[in-house]
Amino acid sequence: MGSARLPRAITIEDVAERAGVSAKTVSRVLNNEPNVRQNKREMVMQASRDLGYRPNPAARSLAGAKSFLIAHLYDNPAPEYIAAANDGIYAACRANGYFLLPEYVDPKANDRLDRLMNFLMTARADGVILTPPLCDDIEVLNILNQTDTPYASLSATHPSIGRPVINHDERAAARDLVLHLIGLGHREIAMITGPAGHNAARVRELGYIDALQQAGLSPRPDFSERGDYTMRSGIVFGQKLLCLPSRPTAIFAANDDMAVGVLTAAFSLGYQIPNDLSVVGYDDNRLASAVWPPLTTIRQPVAEMGRRAAERLMSPDPLQPDRETLDFKLIIRASTGPVPAYL
Amino acid sequence: MGSARLPRAITIEDVAERAGVSAKTVSRVLNNEPNVRQNKREMVMQASRDLGYRPNPAARSLAGAKSFLIAHLYDNPAPEYIAAANDGIYAACRANGYFLLPEYVDPKANDRLDRLMNFLMTARADGVILTPPLCDDIEVLNILNQTDTPYASLSATHPSIGRPVINHDERAAARDLVLHLIGLGHREIAMITGPAGHNAARVRELGYIDALQQAGLSPRPDFSERGDYTMRSGIVFGQKLLCLPSRPTAIFAANDDMAVGVLTAAFSLGYQIPNDLSVVGYDDNRLASAVWPPLTTIRQPVAEMGRRAAERLMSPDPLQPDRETLDFKLIIRASTGPVPAYL
DNA sequence: CTGAAAGCGCTAACAA
């Protein structure tokens, strides 16, 4: 195998010698600890730079009981979402000298909890970030608590006391989205929800209902289908909804991928969008603005949420405040329009 | 910060004591080294299991000069592709007790080489995997060689002597794709290529030209546009091509994302697909089968390629054979059809 | 404010 190392790596001793101080002083300087005279501090910095010194993370970790690793635990419902969150987490980690360790928790694996435990015990990350739906998975949370692992979540609804949660107001966002449809004259609005057990998805349903009720409408049971965030489920349930005896004039898919599926279903059935049907998604991922017609959707700051979550974990005091709520934005594009005149 | 650790972690000494052997023997057993009597081996395994022992990676790394880390260096032209490769790399790593360390090399950052160097020196990964176009980036390769870092590449065209390259025959694949179009009667076939400097993309152009020539056609300069693998560029160049005085009857986009963009461009111009225009992509990513109409494309085994690359790096002898070529497959879907009768 | 000593948990090198 062989690892990546030059003839002989520069150690803290080398820096100490060149700076004319002890190793401990170098350590103090490099870790921004107090109690070092300014001039020594500068000498150390200079020596370190001259030598191109990089602390050995294994040694730091072993001696200091810190790994400089932040793990991102993810399930896999909406790859675009996960990727965006991952990007944000990654950026924050690297900006602070940490490394990102992605770890997939396969929802279909019987031994997923054993694997997770194994991961936590071997990787020994300094913190763990959970993206939905893992952030509401009680079994996972139990293991995290049990192993005493600090963690933060994105869009968690489960009240993990004292753990930072970064989110945005999904209920209000979903409501705004449906109100936009209602403002366009739609009254027959169907929804394709996210998977069961995905609490953030459930919250979007609540927003949908809020909007309907606010307009004096009541949700029709046959206008609600449970998708799984895949494009395929958007196709399947889009078709199902459009084949209903009295079909909806607008469909709210709980994420963009499913909305794209609905587009596909509508086209395959010969419907024009938005002339015959309005479609809205949620997330504003890459697809949303690239498909035809581009999707009206909610832009949620996923990468930013990931960034904040990682920052919280790396900060000296990761708790307080428990929750941080970032802004969302309604993005209106060509997939929505007035109710068809013929209906 | 505080790291994730139980009251007192179980060490190799604990296992040694319980098994009645020395720490070194435990080490031998756990690392599958020879020269341990079978019964002792079993006692150690048992003791290790009883105690729920997990070796401390920092200690292993410090003592053994191995980090158990495989880095994935990526640029960002086609997120789906990168994600798929990453999944394969990740799976292989975890299956072998390694961790995956993703690292983004921002092509727009002036100090990208410094950052890369810094990453390599601090993370000290045991191996590095390059996805295109980084695998053909001379500056990056130089740094890798300079720091003596073992690496493997996906779809590299640059002859990195002695470094494993996992690929598939992109030239043949592109040719097959275009031959499929030609078989359908198309003669006016345009191509939207990948970005300059992306050698794998260049190879696809070669395949396109091969097919044309094989059919006695010659490439038209105005039928070749340089995209950048984004959906947006598919839209832009799709529109441009379709607005040509004598427009193509088929468009080959060098990846699926751009093909989706072409679909969008065609729809926005009022064209039906495949009635008025045939479109083909490359990759067979999630979009390809989810958009309407679903794309005829090439399925390349990206995840598998990532998996193999990682395996090569983790194997005791990472070199030989230099290149591994995996299979591709032509996937025919509804985005291609006969030439419009009216043309 | 600074440094010396000790040790984190493991494996390499050597000895038995």
Added chain:
DNA sequence: TTGTTAGCGCTTTCAG
């Protein structure tokens, strides 16, 4: 086949 002795490079502790 096994165990012993030394560190790996850093941070902790504690003395100055």
